[in-house]
Amino acid sequence: MTDWLRLPTGAIPEAVVKRALEMGADDVVVTLATDETKQIRFANNSITVSKSWSSRNISIFLVRDKRILATNVNDPAKLDRALEDIMKRTDMMPQNLDYGGIAKGKYAYRKNVPDREVAGMVEELYDGVQAAINGARDAGAARVAGVLYSSASEAHYASSGGPTGEYGSSSMEISVRAMTPHSSSGHMVQSVTGPKKFTPEKVGTEAGELAVQSANPQIGKEGKFDVVFSPMIFANVLDHVGGACSAGSVDMGLSFLKDMVGKEVASKHFNLYDDGSDPESLGSIPFDEEGVPTRKNILIEKGVLKGYLHNTSTAKRYGTETTGNAGIVFPGNWAVYLEPGHETKESLISKVDDGYYMTNTWYTRFQNYQTGDFSTIPRDAIFRIKNGKLDSPMKDIRISENMLNIIRNVKAVGNDPMQVHWWEVETPVFSPHVLVEGVNITRSTQ
Amino acid sequence: MSEQENLDRDLAELAVNEALDAGAEYAEARMESGITNGLLLKNGNPEISGFETYSGMCVRVLVHGGMGFATTDRLEREVVRERVQTAVRMAKASSRVMENRIILSDEPTHVLDYSVPQKKRITDVELTEIVEALTHIDKAMNEAAPLVSRYIQLGMGEKTKYFTNSDDSKIGSVIPRIVLFSIPTIMEEGKISQAMIQRGVSMGWEYMDPVKRSEEICHEIAMTYKNMREGVKAPAGKIDMILGPEVVGIAAHESCGHPYEADRISGREAAQAGESFVSAGMLGTRIGSEVATVIDDPTIENSYGFYLYDDEGVKARPKVLIKNGIINEFLHNRETSASMDMGTSNAAARANSFDREAIVRMSNTFVQPGDHQVEELFEDVKLGVYMKNFMEWNIDDKRYNQRYIGREAYLIENGKVTTPVKAPILELTTPAFWSAIDAVAKDLDFSAATCGKGEPSQGVPVYTGGPHLRMRNITLGVPQ
Numbered sequence: 001m002t003d004w005l006r007l008p009t010g011a012i013p014e015a016v017v018k019r020a021l022e023m024g025a026d027d028v029v030v031t032l033a034t035d036e037t038k039q040i041r042f043a044n045n046s047i048t049v050s051k052s053w054s055s056r057n058i059s060i061f062l063v064r065d066k067r068i069l070a071t072n073v074n075d076p077a078k079l080d081r082a083l084e085d086i087m088k089r090t091d092m093m094p095q096n097l098d099y100g101g102i103a104k105g106k107y108a109y110r111k112n113v114p115d116r117e118v119a120g121m122v123e124e125l126y127d128g129v130q131a132a133i134n135g136a137r138d139a140g141a142a143r144v145a146g147v148l149y150s151s152a153s154e155a156h157y158a159s160s161g162g163p164t165g166e167y168g169s170s171s172m173e174i175s176v177r178a179m180t181p182h183s184s185s186g187h188m189v190q191s192v193t194g195p196k197k198f199t200p201e202k203v204g205t206e207a208g209e210l211a212v213q214s215a216n217p218q219i220g221k222e223g224k225f226d227v228v229f230s231p232m233i234f235a236n237v238l239d240h241v242g243g244a245c246s247a248g249s250v251d252m253g254l255s256f257l258k259d260m261v262g263k264e265v266a267s268k269h270f271n272l273y274d275d276g277s278d279p280e281s282l283g284s285i286p287f288d289e290e291g292v293p294t295r296k297n298i299l300i301e302k303g304v305l306k307g308y309l310h311n312t313s314t315a316k317r318y319g320t321e322t323t324g325n326a327g328i329v330f331p332g333n334w335a336v337y338l339e340p341g342h343e344t345k346e347s348l349i350s351k352v353d354d355g356y357y358m359t360n361t362w363y364t365r366f367q368n369y370q371t372g373d374f375s376t377i378p379r380d381a382i383f384r385i386k387n388g389k390l391d392s393p394m395k396d397i398r399i400s401e402n403m404l405n406i407i408r409n410v411k412a413v414g415n416d417p418m419q420v421h422w423w424e425v426e427t428p429v430f431s432p433h434v435l436v437e438g439v440n441i442t443r444s445t446q
Numbered sequence: 447m448s449e450q451e452n453l454d455r456d457l458a459e460l461a462v463n464e465a466l467d468a469g470a471e472y473a474e475a476r477m478e479s480g481i482t483n484g485l486l487l488k489n490g491n492p493e494i495s496g497f498e499t500y501s502g503m504c505v506r507v508l509v510h511g512g513m514g515f516a517t518t519d520r521l522e523r524e525v526v527r528e529r530v531q532t533a534v535r536m537a538k539a540s541s542r543v544m545e546n547r548i549i550l551s552d553e554p555t556h557v558l559d560y561s562v563p564q565k566k567r568i569t570d571v572e573l574t575e576i577v578e579a580l581t582h583i584d585k586a587m588n589e590a591a592p593l594v595s596r597y598i599q600l601g602m603g604e605k606t607k608y609f610t611n612s613d614d615s616k617i618g619s620v621i622p623r624i625v626l627f628s629i630p631t632i633m634e635e636g637k638i639s640q641a642m643i644q645r646g647v648s649m650g651w652e653y654m655d656p657v658k659r660s661e662e663i664c665h666e667i668a669m670t671y672k673n674m675r676e677g678v679k680a681p682a683g684k685i686d687m688i689l690g691p692e693v694v695g696i697a698a699h700e701s702c703g704h705p706y707e708a709d710r711i712s713g714r715e716a717a718q719a720g721e722s723f724v725s726a727g728m729l730g731t732r733i734g735s736e737v738a739t740v741i742d743d744p745t746i747e748n749s750y751g752f753y754l755y756d757d758e759g760v761k762a763r764p765k766v767l768i769k770n771g772i773i774n775e776f777l778h779n780r781e782t783s784a785s786m787d788m789g790t791s792n793a794a795a796r797a798n799s800f801d802r803e804a805i806v807r808m809s810n811t812f813v814q815p816g817d818h819q820v821e822e823l824f825e826d827v828k829l830g831v832y833m834k835n836f837m838e839w840n841i842d843d844k845r846y847n848q849r850y851i852g853r854e855a856y857l858i859e860n861g862k863v864t865t866p867v868k869a870p871i872l873e874l875t876t877p878a879f880w881s882a883i884d885a886v887a888k889d890l891d892f893s894a895a896t897c898g899k900g901e902p903s904q905g906v907p908v909y910t911g912g913p914h915l916r917m918r919n920i921t922l923g924v925p926q
Binding site: 038039040041042043044046047048050051052054055056057067068070071073074075078082085086089092093096097122123126129130133143145146175177187251253254362365366367368369370371373374375376396398400401402440442443445446 | 493520546594595596629638841846849878901902903921
């Protein structure tokens with residue numbers, strides 16, 4: 001038996017892989033991840049709670065004779081029992097005939113080093129919250145709510161296919177929603193990998209300014225309108241478009257891009273890619289769950305769908321190569337990027353005679369994932385655009401649309417991408433402002 | 447399957463005592479261990495089975511009116527001590543940026559253990575049994591309609607919890623839960639329809655009768671298929687509507703339960719789940735018709751949202767949120783009940799895991815049944831739509847503008863249900879919804895759902911439900 005507690009943390013994954021192979025496994029992938037995250041939540045200009053998470057998790061993915069099992073263990077002392085259990089279950093699990101194996105070989109990886117300052121920060125986080133609240137109030141907001149995160153994590157990885165590696169990551173994030181007594185609010189977020197680019201006061205100021213500008217909104221008008229989307233709201237759209245590019249989504253009936261590789265699915269202004277190798281991204285990771293180095297993958301080029309995101313299994317079934325996006329079970333996005341254009345926000349607004357400028361959304365829900373029919377509810381600062389200029393603030397409208405219609409009707413793309421990652425955008429998304437023609441707006445009938 | 451771990455309750459007591467020694471005016475510890483087991487079938491193929499045995503603990507403290515919360519998945523004395531010190535330190539630091547100190551309502555002390563009886567304990571179920579049950583359902587699904595893709599997953603777990611606090615409450619519980627989720631995609635002659643089907647309970651493996659479960663799921667698929675083939679356009683102009691329990695339940699949850707969460711009303715969730723169109727001063731005011739009564743009740747046996755004591759150690763009871771059309775009660779935890787001077791909490795504090803803060807949540811939210819037979823509701827409808835269930839839905843973050851699109855829906859002509867109606871859109875304000883109800887039937891049915899709220903997001907198991915009800919003079923939304 002292995003004395004797991006005597007092993008250095010970084011040696012545990014390889015030792016687990018070795019032991020599982022001795023027990024009869026064909027493929028084994030083990031990741032030991034540790035994470036230290038702090039969160040400060042605030043509302044009504046006061047901190048409501050401060051939280052600290054400390055976690056350690058060993059995830060085991062194991063295959064014997066195409067029978068696939070997975071488990072998590074947080075105490076190395078329990079690894080023997082977990083391995084016995086998982087091997088016993090392989091006898092009870094039918095074969096997954098879609099399984100195509102995992103990546104084999106050794107790879108060179110780029111370094112993914114966390115910002116070392118982040119893990120030790122405590123008092124600075126409270127300074128950040130205070131600065132954000134002050135920024136929003138100085139801009140004219142009455143009430144400020146939000147959340148600030150700092151996170152530092154490490155992972156050690158081993159695969160029976162050959163790859164081994166380790167990486168660290170860090171992040172600092174803030175989300176600020178500012179409100180006025182005049183039925184208006186503004187929301188802004190920031191996600192960065194360390195304190196040097198972290199500017200909570202600026203985030204608070206921007207949220208506060210949006211709240212003040214959108215005071216006393218009127219109920220919006222329904223119909224088809226040209227809409228300028230801010231990065232916050234268009235990132236929500238792109239999160240879903242990126243997700244629909246996963247071969248896993250296609251297989252499960254969750255993609256409106258099924259059977260469309262090589263076809264024109266979006267406007268010629270629409271260039272989308274996924275990239276796990278960008279060090280500025282919160283989704284930055286040197287290799288995927290099979291140990292394949294991450295890279296930039298073009299998804300949609302000049303409106304044409306170039307391909308899906310794959311792991312080894314889905315790539316074999318689709319007759320292509322892995323894109324370094326395993327999820328061993330379900331290939332996924334690391335970070336989604338819309339290629340910026342050349343227009344400023346003001347230039348996009350100036351192109352609209354009668355439309356809307358929207359700065360945030362929430363509650364995007366699908367009627368049918370495969371057709372892409374959905375609706376979402378714009379919130380916070382919304383403005384009518386008239387004759388190329390921002391006009392009255394608006395409220396109480398809904399976008400009732402189809403995802404393909406939205407990306408097909410992109411008329412122009414801004415030059416101001418920002419990384420968006422918050423409650424309504426799960427995958428980090430880099431989006432600029434975007435102008436979309438003929439967006440269907442509805443509102444309550446009574 | 448592995449044996450459930452026994453929780454070392456002394457470790458939780460240690461945490462509370464350490465926190466008090468470090469200067470906390472209030473402290474609580476919530477320990478948890480669990481066993482989970484799951485299986486995913488994708489297009490009939492056994493994709494993966496995942497399982498886990500886990501344990502962990504959180505400590506929550508109040509120091510100088512600031513709240514600190516720290517968690518660990520390592521139940522070791524020294525780790526727990528460090529976590530307590532971190533929670534206390536962060537609570538103290540919180541009080542730096544604070545306009546109002548946090549206080550908690552005074553609550554009775556409870557010392558007890560409770561559990562949900564299981565005829566067949568889910569921790570005794572072998573993977574082969576799970577495979578057999580899910581395979582049976584999957585095969586039946588595939589015969590119910592021309593499916594182009596499908597997936598079905600089963601998740602189940604038994605959660606053992608121990609809660610203790612500096613008010614001397616000590617509460618243990620063991621609750622099993624099973625959830626089934628499936629998205630079948632029907633395609634024929636260029637038409638595509640999807641159903642999102644969820645079932646969930648807190649009970650043992652006896653729930654997983656594959657024949658019963660597949661009958662329920664296949665009926666939904668068959669009706670969705672029928673609607674796809676035969677559905678006609680919904681009528682324009684003012685009509686009457688009959689809503690089935692599934693639609694009534696989602697409306698009770700989204701446009702009554704959520705806006706009555708006191709932490710939304712007080713603004714604590716403003717940057718995440720949002721606020722509420724309801725203010726504290728609206729208690730006692732009319733929001734709906736005389737026949738509209740909405741209840742949230744966590745004590746319903748075997749319900750998906752079941753609990754008897756919440757995650758702050760407060761004894762659960764039914765809460766009447768709307769009583770005969772009048773806003774009657776909000777959902778509270780100890781913080782909101784104190785800040786709104788409500789006296790005591792009504793036990794709505796829930797966390798979905800040991801590493802999540804307990805916040806104000808729903809449990810089983812439903813419209814109270816009325817006096818009518820279901821058939822009576824249809825009798826004097828000249829032209830209307832019967833929306834039995836829904837697909838797309840959403841509501842704004844103040845819970846004022848909502849929308850439900852029917853999946854299985856029918857035309858009502860001269861009191862009779864006639865032809866299927868394709869995707870009727872009910873898009874209206876919350877007061878308009880609750881005011882339009884003029885009759886409520888005697889029946890009652892529940893649907894299982896996972897309610898999302900909090901940051902990090904916490905999905906908690908809930909029931910939504912109600913009887914059939916009738917709404918008058920509704921203008922349906924126009925499809926794009």
